[in-house]
Amino acid sequence: MIISLIPTAQDIIPESLNNKSAVMFDILRASSTISTALANGCQQVIPVLEVADAFALAKKLPENTYILGGERGAIKVPGFHLGNSPLEYTSQVVRGKTVILTTTNGTKATRLAAAGAGEVFIGSLLNTSAVANRLLARNRDVALVCAGTRGKFSLEDTLAAGMVVRELVYLWQAKGTKPLADAKQPAVTQEIYLDEVPLLEGENLVLEDAAVAALRLAECYGANPLRALYDSLHGQKLLQLGLEDDLAYCSQVDLFDVVPVYRDGKITLNP
Amino acid sequence: MIISLIPTAQDIIPESLNNKSAVMFDILRASSTISTALANGCQQVIPVLEVADAFALAKKLPENTYILGGERGAIKVPGFHLGNSPLEYTSQVVRGKTVILTTTNGTKATRLAAAGAGEVFIGSLLNTSAVANRLLARNRDVALVCAGTRGKFSLEDTLAAGMVVRELVYLWQAKGTKPLADAKQPAVTQEIYLDEVPLLEGENLVLEDAAVAALRLAECYGANPLRALYDSLHGQKLLQLGLEDDLAYCSQVDLFDVVPVYRDGKITLNP
Numbered sequence: 252m253i254i255s256l257i258p259t260a261q262d263i264i265p266e267s268l269n270n271k272s273a274v275m276f277d278i279l280r281a282s283s284t285i286s287t288a289l290a291n292g293c294q295q296v297i298p299v300l301e302v303a304d305a306f307a308l309a310k311k312l313p314e315n316t317y318i319l320g321g322e323r324g325a326i327k328v329p330g331f332h333l334g335n336s337p338l339e340y341t342s343q344v345v346r347g348k349t350v351i352l353t354t355t356n357g358t359k360a361t362r363l364a365a366a367g368a369g370e371v372f373i374g375s376l377l378n379t380s381a382v383a384n385r386l387l388a389r390n391r392d393v394a395l396v397c398a399g400t401r402g403k404f405s406l407e408d409t410l411a412a413g414m415v416v417r418e419l420v421y422l423w424q425a426k427g428t429k430p431l432a433d434a435k436q437p438a439v440t441q442e443i444y445l446d447e448v449p450l451l452e453g454e455n456l457v458l459e460d461a462a463v464a465a466l467r468l469a470e471c472y473g474a475n476p477l478r479a480l481y482d483s484l485h486g487q488k489l490l491q492l493g494l495e496d497d498l499a500y501c502s503q504v505d506l507f508d509v510v511p512v513y514r515d516g517k518i519t520l521n522p
Numbered sequence: 523m524i525i526s527l528i529p530t531a532q533d534i535i536p537e538s539l540n541n542k543s544a545v546m547f548d549i550l551r552a553s554s555t556i557s558t559a560l561a562n563g564c565q566q567v568i569p570v571l572e573v574a575d576a577f578a579l580a581k582k583l584p585e586n587t588y589i590l591g592g593e594r595g596a597i598k599v600p601g602f603h604l605g606n607s608p609l610e611y612t613s614q615v616v617r618g619k620t621v622i623l624t625t626t627n628g629t630k631a632t633r634l635a636a637a638g639a640g641e642v643f644i645g646s647l648l649n650t651s652a653v654a655n656r657l658l659a660r661n662r663d664v665a666l667v668c669a670g671t672r673g674k675f676s677l678e679d680t681l682a683a684g685m686v687v688r689e690l691v692y693l694w695q696a697k698g699t700k701p702l703a704d705a706k707q708p709a710v711t712q713e714i715y716l717d718e719v720p721l722l723e724g725e726n727l728v729l730e731d732a733a734v735a736a737l738r739l740a741e742c743y744g745a746n747p748l749r750a751l752y753d754s755l756h757g758q759k760l761l762q763l764g765l766e767d768d769l770a771y772c773s774q775v776d777l778f779d780v781v782p783v784y785r786d787g788k789i790t791l792n793p
Contacts, residue, residue, distance in 0.1 A: 258529065258675065404529065406731040445753050460677040463753050467742040468735055482716050482734050 253392040254419065256412055256461035259399030260360035268367030272391045274374040274382055274415065275364055275513070276408040277357030277398035279485050280335050282375035283501040284320070284352065287337040289520050290377075290507040292346035293318075296518040298358040302328050305353045318345055321353035325492055328353065336497050337377075356398040361513050364396045371396070373511035373518060376411050376476055376504050383418035385510045387426070393419075395462065406483040407501075410472055413465030414504065416458065417443065417473065420466070423456045443470070477502035524663040525690065527683055527732035530670030531631035539638030543662045545645040545653055545686065546635055546784070547679040548628030548669035550756050551606050553646040554772040555591070555623065558608040560791050561648075561778040563617035564589075567789040569629040573599050576624045589616055592624035596763055599624065607768050627669040632784050635667045642667070644782035644789060647682050647747055647775050654689035656781045658697070664690075666733065677754040678772075681743055684736030685775065687729065688714065688744065691737070694727045714741070748773035 257263055276282055285296050299305050305319055305328075320333040320340070327334030333344070335354065352358075364371045374382045374395070386393050395415060397408035420443050443466060445458065458466065472479040480486040480498045489498060514522040528534055547553055556567050570576050573594070580588055591604040591611070598605030604615070606625065623629075635642045645653045645666070657664050666686060668679035691714050714737060716729065729737065743750040751757040751769045760768060785793040 256675075400731070403730070404527075404732040404735070406734050409731075409735060444749075459674070460671070460755050461675040463677050464675070464680060464735065464739055467739055471738040471742060484731050 252390065252423075253457045253459065254395065254416060254462040255393070255459045256395045256397065256409070256465055258397055258404045258409065258461060259402055260356055260363060260396075261399070261402050263360065263363040263367075263396060265363055265367030268364055268394050270391060271368055271394045272372065272386050272389050273364040273368035273370075273394045273396055274372040274386070274412070275357065275361045275396045275398065276374045276411045277354065277360065278375045278407050278411045278501055279480065279483070279489060280337055280497060280501060281352070281354040281357035281398070282373050282411075283377055284335055284337040284340055285373050285511050285518055286375050286377045286507055286509060288340040288345050288350050289511050289518070290509045291340060291342040293340070293348050293350050294519070296350045296352050296511070297516065298361060298513070298518065299351060299353050300355065300358050302353055305351045306330070308351050312349060317349040317351055319351050325489060325494070336494065338496060338500055356400065360396055360398040364394070365513055368394065370512050370514040370522065373513060374411060374415055376414060376502060377506040378509055379411070379414045380418050380505045381508045381510050383415050383422055386415070386419060387422050395465070400485045405485060406468075407480050407486060409465050410468045410476060410479045412462075413467070413469035414473065414476070416462050416466045417469040420456065476504060523661065523694075524728045524730065525666065525687060525733040526664070526730045527666045527668065527680070527736055529668055529675045529680065529732060530673060531627060531634060531667075532670070532673050534631065534634040534638075534667060536634055536638030539635055539665050541662060542639055542665045543643065543657050543660050544635040544639035544641075544665045544667055545643040545657070545683070546628065546632045546667045546669065547645045547682045548625065548631065549646045549678050549682045549772055550751065550754070550760060551608060551768060551772060552623070552625040552628035552669070553644050553682075554648055555606055555608040555611055556644050556782050556789055557646050557648045557778055557780060559611040559616045559621050560782050560789070561780045562611060562613040564611070564619050564621050565790070567621045567623050567782070568787065569632060569784070569789065570622060570624050571626065571629050573624055576622045577601070579622050583620060588620040588622055590622050596760060596765070607765065609767060609771055627671065631667055631669040635665070636784055639665065641783050641785040641793065644784060645682060645686055647685060647773060648777045649780055650682070650685045651689050651776045652779045652781050654686050654693055657686070657690060658693050666736070671754075671756045676756060677739075678751050678757060680736050681739045681747060681750045683733075684738070684740035685744065685747070687733050687737045688740040691727065747775060
């Protein structure tokens with residue numbers, strides 16, 4: 252199983268994702284909001300690029316069956332029910348509803364990745380272990396797709412990808428010696444030596460260089476992921492807007508055991 | 523002073539490097555070989571893209587004044603004096619000579635960066651501190667340009683860039699409180715908290731996200747950079763070719779106090 256990492260949406264070559272499992276990370280805040288909404292019982296999330304697309308789609312749905320959510324410049328879109336803070340997507344608000352979510356980086360990255368991989372898992376710190384387990388069960392080569400910030404490498408998305416890599420390595424190591432149920436390691440930073448990752452059924456877990464770098468980020472920040480969000484450009488921008496509660500929320504590891512899946516234009520838990 | 527990092531030669535936009543200090547890293551092995559040759563007294567290194575260019579240039583130079591060096595597929599080019607192992611570029615062989623060096627990734631990255639920045643420093647683990655000091659003295663925004671491996675992110679180049687970032691942060695912190703001569707920190711991994719980097723003359727040291735990630739790589743691998751070379755795809759390839767001595771050599775930090783500078787097609791210590 253080969254683990255590659257695509258640093259920004261701009262770097263996605265859809266054909267390179269054929270026959271791979273793809274995971275999209277846009278953890279501040281689209282990925283985190285999507286995971287939260289679905290974990291809290293929303294029926295489906297439909298990501299759209301433009302505000303106009305969101306309103307047009309809403310007109311086609313029966314009243315009271317949908318929630319309009321999303322931001323521009325990290326601020327709620329006028330006329331929408333919700334912004335892009337995962338804290339707004341409570342069970343009371345979203346249960347049974349369709350969430351129409353407009354984000355830019357994450358939606359673009361997800362669509363491009365889906366054009367090659369068919370379906371795309373939505374990853375965040377909130378569901379690191381669930382994503383890693385799904386990837387292992389699916390047993391295909393993996394592409395970890397980071398949305399990036401304004402076309403550039405983003406620290407927080409790469410950290411989340413690295414946390415999935417770290418979990419995959421733990422699971423892979425454990426699979427060789429003990430049942431998966433016991434595989435979870437204590438939540439401490441523990442350096443992984445790549446040459447100690449064992450062979451399994453004649454196959455190795457191969458990390459491309461960018462995946463190794465992400466793994467090292469996970470080792471650096473694993474004990475305190477919030478630190479990475481504070482070290483990141485986008486995190487600093489959200490802090491300036493007074494959104495420190497969002498950062499604290501999005502920094503939680505394994506809050507949910509859900510894997511949102513994007514397929515055919517919508518995100519659900521069981522496509 | 524803003525520190526950015528460009529992950530591969532493909533990501534270079536020359537215009538974005540105007541008025542910046544640019545450093546090129548291709549540490550396995552071009553950057554390391556160039557630093558070694560110049561530290562060992564070679565007069566200049568002329569990097570060329572193609573083998574034919576190297577032979578054509580050699581014909582124009584007086585006999586015994588030049589050395590033809592370089593590789594294809596990590597193997598010495600037939601008819602050349604030397605390959606691309608820095609261990610071959612001893613004082614006895616290169617002193618006073620012009621080295622005509624053909625490499626692919628590094629030469630391409632250097633030329634592209636120079637098209638924007640005018641001149642380009644050549645960075646490696648071998649001259650981390652010298653490069654950091656030069657950048658600080660020059661006092662421009664910095665672009666750390668990693669050559670990458672076959673168009674992809676390379677762990678070893680990013681580590682070297684991160685070691686320069688770490689040194690810059692130390693120097694910057696020290697500059698505020700004590701003379702530069704005392705600035706060098708003990709060679710231990712010591713986590714840097716970005717909000718502890720002090721303001722200086724009304725200006726801050728700003729690390730873009732990719733530079734922060736590189737800094738974290740430096741913290742992970744700083745006590746044992748050779749580990750990163752073994753974890754990297756290109757390092758593994760060189761190991762398969764029996765070149766473990768080259769890896770060990772290239773992993774040495776601050777072996778030389780030299781900063782090779784590329785300008786107008788050639789690399790020297792004092793352009």
